[in-house]
Structures are given as structure tokens and as C-alpha cells.
Amino acid sequence: xxxxxxxxxxxxxxxxxxxxxxxxxxxxxxxxxxxxxxxxxxxxxxxxxxxxxxxxxxxxxxxxxxxxxxxx
Numbered sequence: 743x744x745x746x747x748x749x750x751x752x753x754x755x756x757x758x759x760x761x762x763x764x765x766x767x768x769x770x771x772x773x774x775x776x777x778x779x780x781x782x783x784x785x786x787x788x789x790x791x792x793x794x795x796x797x798x799x800x801x802x803x804x805x806x807x808x809x810x811x812x813x814x
Contacts, residue, residue, distance in 0.1 A: 751787070753785065753786060753787055754785070771810065772810070773807070773808040773810055775802070775807065777798050777800045778798065779793075779796045779797075779798045780793045780796040780798075781793045781796075
């Protein structure tokens with residue numbers, strides 16, 4: 743459904759999809775897995791991150807998280 747939006751600021755696009763308008767499907771063409779602590783992967787023009795003690799668990803028992811077969 744079309745919508746009227748205000749100003750849009752795109753700070754960076756790195757391998758992502760930017761869609762304006764209607765779309766039936768938007769499918770990922772690649773996947774990846776990243777582990778990072780709190781506040782370490784914030785993106786934007788102005789960032790304020792106040793973090794206390796942080797721990798990141800990297801144990802992942804799933805073999806397939808995001809299958810992309812057939813999304814070509």
C-alpha cells in the first residue's frame with residue numbers, strides 16, 4: 743500500500759537492500775552471523791551508548807539459521 747513519508751536519511755548502504763515503493767517479496771541473497779557486545783554495532787549519524795557490564799554468548803547449536811536456497 744503506498745504511503746507518503748517525510749525526509750529520508752540513508753547514512754550508508756553496504757550490501758543491503760533499499761526499497762522505496764511496493765514490493766511483493768524481498769529475499770536475502772547472502773547471510774552472515776556476527777557476535778558483538780552491547781553497543782558495539784550501533785549505526786547512525788548521532789550515537790550515545792551507555793553500557794554497563796556486558797557479555798556476549800557465542801554458543802549456537804543451530805546448523806542452518808537463514809537458508810537462502812531458491813532465493814535467486
